[in-house]
Amino acid sequence: MPNTAFITGATSGFGLACARRFAREGWNLVLTGRREERLESIKQELQERCEVLALTLDVRDTASVQSAVAALKTPFDRVQLLINNAGLALGTEPAQACDLEKWHRMIDTNVKGLTTVTHALLPRMVEEGAGTSIINIGSVAGHWPYPGGNVYCATKAFVEQFSLALRADLQGTGVRVTNLAPGLSESEFTLVRTDGNQVAHDALYAGAHPIQPEDIAETCWWLASMPAHLNVNLLELMPVRQSFSPLSIYRD
Ligand code: NDP
Ligand code: 8X3
Numbered sequence: 001m002p003n004t005a006f007i008t009g010a011t012s013g014f015g016l017a018c019a020r021r022f023a024r025e026g027w028n029l030v031l032t033g034r035r036e037e038r039l040e041s042i043k044q045e046l047q048e049r050c051e052v053l054a055l056t057l058d059v060r061d062t063a064s065v066q067s068a069v070a071a072l073k074t075p076f077d078r079v080q081l082l083i084n085n086a087g088l089a090l091g092t093e094p095a096q097a098c099d100l101e102k103w104h105r106m107i108d109t110n111v112k113g114l115t116t117v118t119h120a121l122l123p124r125m126v127e128e129g130a131g132t133s134i135i136n137i138g139s140v141a142g143h144w145p146y147p148g149g150n151v152y153c154a155t156k157a158f159v160e161q162f163s164l165a166l167r168a169d170l171q172g173t174g175v176r177v178t179n180l181a182p183g184l185s186e187s188e189f190t191l192v193r194t195d196g197n198q199v200a201h202d203a204l205y206a207g208a209h210p211i212q213p214e215d216i217a218e219t220c221w222w223l224a225s226m227p228a229h230l231n232v233n234l235l236e237l238m239p240v241r242q243s244f245s246p247l248s249i250y251r252d
Contacts (some may be wrong), residue, residue, distance in 0.1 A: 002050065005224070006030040006079045008059055008117055009086030011038040017213035018083055023049040025221070030076050032057040032068075033086070051075055059086045059113030066193060069120035080128055081224050082121050084114045085137045087155075089193040092148035096235050103151040110155035115162065130174030131228035135220055138181040140236060142158045144244070156181070158203030164233060176231040178223050183238035185211035208241050 005022045009015040011033035019031055019042060025178050033039055040055040053076045055068050072079075087110040090102035114136065125132045141149050142156030161233040163179035170177060190201040215237075223232055 001075060001078075002026050002028050002077055003080040004028040004030060004078060005081040006032075006076075006117075006121060006195070007083045007085060008032050008057075008113075010042065010162065011035045013184070013189060013246050014182075014213050014216040015046060015083065015085040017217035018085065019046060020084075021214070021217035021221050022081075024223075026050055027081075028075050029053070029077070030055060032059070034058050052191060053193060057109075059117055060108045060177070062112075062116050065113075069117075069124075078128060079121055080125050080132050081136070082118070082125065082134045084117055084134065084159075085218060085248060086113060086117075087137060089141075089152040089189065092193065094148060095150040098150060106151050106155050110152075110169075111158050114157070114159065118162075118166070119245045125175050126170070128175075131176075133176045133178065134163075134166065134225045135178050135180050135223055137216075138163070140177040140181055140183040140238060140242075142179075142181060143236065154252050160234065167231065167233065174228065177224075178232045179234045180216070180219060180235065181236040182216055183236070183242045184213055185213070185216065185239075187213055188199050210242075211237065 005027050006014050007029065009020050010019045010031035019029055021045040022029060026049065029046065030053045031039055032055045034056065037248060038054040039056060043052045043054040057064055057068055059065060088106065090106055118134065127132065136159050138159040139156040140155040142160045145153050160179045160185060163177050168179045186205045190204050191198065194200040219235065219237060
């Protein structure tokens, strides 16, 4: 029987590219996101290659996540890969000018949503054992603070430490955990972050040769298909054109 991948945030960007990549390999897919129409059209696109279950789901809705996972039926009830991808950044203002509701929405999605999905699927994944993988999508923002990153950076730092601590707990089960931490990547991320500002989106990626969602999908495929005795704990991936800046100094 083909393996099953459970992908959160499969309606665009990394999640959609991962869905297409794993469909190419014949994996069955559980695809989740809030935008039902998109999920349905992705299902139509991919179901010639594999079995697809489209779950319209907000990862912040704990009861819905738990009941959707509890209701998984063959061939989706045995999950060999979880890609915890659903997430977002909201705003680029300095902390002192930020909207608290946006901060809470990032925490509820990137931290609580990711932990809820993980908690719901973990018992099944432990049952699957060796070769099973959890790929948590972190970010360079979890390692490198930047102005305007505030709570988004902190949510991705959570993803890093949660992934490592999960590994510690899963020792002996065969379940692998990776924090895949990409840098500048072109998706709907900046449109979401800037309330649909296409000019900001275009300016950020212009000339930067950013990571493409397909690059992340290829990396996820590599992680999920590597020999079962190997675990990549952390993988930070940047476009060649992105690098480091000196520490900032504010002078009199
Ligand atoms: P996109 O905005 O293109 O995709 C985000 C996905 O997350 C969408 O499918 C969206 O689906 C889903 N999502 C958001 N909120 C929720 C929610 N509450 N419940 C369920 N699904 C949700 O951005 P990316 O593909 O770039 O982002 C994917 C992940 O990668 C995020 O975790 C992001 O933080 C991270 N990342 C992005 C980088 C970048 O530069 N683009 C770099 C590093 C990490 P829907 O709206 O239909 O619910
Ligand atoms: C997204 C990358 O640098 O915009 O996680 O925070 S960044």
